[in-house]
Amino acid sequence: MQKQLDRRAFLQAGAAIGLVAPIVAAGGGEPGGRAIRLGIIGVGGRGTYLMTVALGFEGVEVSAVCDIDASRVERAAGIVAKSRGRRPAGYSSGPLDYRRLLLREDVDAVLIATPLLLHAAMSVDALRARKHVLSEVAAAATMDDCCALVRAAEESPCLYMMAENCCYYRRNLMALEVVRKGLFGDLTYAECGYVHDCRAYVFNPDGSLTWRGEMARDMIGNLYPTHALGPVARWLGIHRGDRLVSLSASSSPPKGMDHYVAQKFPAGHPARMIQFAVGDTTTTLLRTARGAVIDLRYDTHSARPHPSTTYFTLQGTTASYKDDGVASQAWVEGRSRSYAWAPIEDLAADCEHPLWKQAGEQAAKTGHGGADYFVIAEFLDAIRTGRRSPVDAYDAAAWSCIIPLSAASLRAGGAPQEIPDFTRGAWKTTTPG
Ligand SMILES: NC(=O)c1ccc[n+]([C@@H]2O[C@H](COP(=O)([O-])OP(=O)(O)OC[C@H]3O[C@@H](n4cnc5c(N)ncnc54)[C@H](O)[C@@H]3O)[C@@H](O)[C@H]2O)c1
Incomplete structure (x- = not known):
């Protein structure tokens, strides 16, 4: 070990x-x-x-x-x-x-x-x-x-940057461009989740727990919120005119994990004695200062195939977007040809993000659909130019504090928890960047 x-x-x-x-x-x-x-x-x-x-x-x-x-x-x-x-x-x-x-x-x-x-x-x-x-x-x-x-x-x-690569997925950045062009109108709702069967990463080959397994044994709540929440926070302008203000969480018991352990280890094996604390699914409802609602799911222990590990929905008064992890579809009032969903790529001509226009081909050769390339490129560029960190400590803290606050909400029977304003008011005036 x-x-x-x-x-x-x-x-x-x-x-x-x-x-x-x-x-x-x-x-x-x-x-x-x-x-x-x-x-x-x-x-x-x-x-x-x-x-x-x-x-x-x-x-x-x-x-x-x-x-x-x-x-x-x-x-x-x-x-x-x-x-x-x-x-x-x-x-x-x-x-x-x-x-x-x-x-x-x-x-x-x-x-x-x-x-x-x-x-x-x-x-x-x-x-x-x-x-x-x-x-x-x-x-x-x-x-x-x-x-x-x-x-x-x-x-x-x-400079501090959190390496949230999901913010750089091509489709997530395209959706951000649609938001920036104002095509969504007022944003009201987002749904997102990190749903990835990670049970194979819980045990070392000798049956002891990995660090991921130890977290699952010792902690409750959403233990990995930023892949799902990061892109949504960008779309909603969190710390760029809005902020997260409160959350409440609900969780299912660790049945998927217990099932896995029973299948993997024979009766009497010490691993059978481990009591996992984290539930299979933890859902957290968040509210923003401007009234938007975010439904954030975390599930790393349920049995299911996973062609992708994240999914997203975004709703505004004049547009709607959904990405099931395989394909993304959008409908935009006045732009879509009919009252029907269509691939977001149909909007690519005017909604491709500048990063992907510039370096998409190069990026696509790296992991996570090219997103890892942009994490490194953006970090290096921010150091060289002295510009604002692309995912700064305020963003990192607000997206990561879901871990302790979702646990606090679960311990309090789902009671709402206040999310502190890490920016001390700067979220109101900070411009997109
Ligand atoms: N952004 C993504 O898509 C993505 C994907 C995978 C992992 N991650 C994150 O990356 C991190 C690493 O994950 P991983 O899958 O590489 O895990 P890993 O267990 O393969 O690697 C972690 C490494 O840290 C080392 N380590 C432990 N304590 C240390 C210490 N005190 N000083 C120096 N090294 C120490 C371990 O020996 C190990 O080699 C995690 O936080 C994980 O959440 C992110």
């Missing part, structure tokens, strides 16, 4: 050590200047893949890689050496070794792809060490961590 640090022990150890990073100049990568030098923290499946996507860009170097598993560091270092002819430094001496990576002056930015519960503390440490941060989703899993992340991002001269 992987050596993974319990979250509480992780924070206590951090406090005891007291991370003191030297104050170095905030990361480089200015236009026409030197390369952006990356440190990769967590080189499992996702971190290694995103690193290879980043290596596909000019003006990117990987100076250091870190993982508690030395064999993964070795594998990642080999990939970098093959791509760039130079081996990066490796860090694999325990769960806090990433902090030595953060002390390096030849690291401008870090990509964090460790287990979800570690993202916030690592991001805060990195921002304090004056590194730009690209963090995998979700950004944080407690309210304290959401607030700490926002504070660290506000205090740091560096």
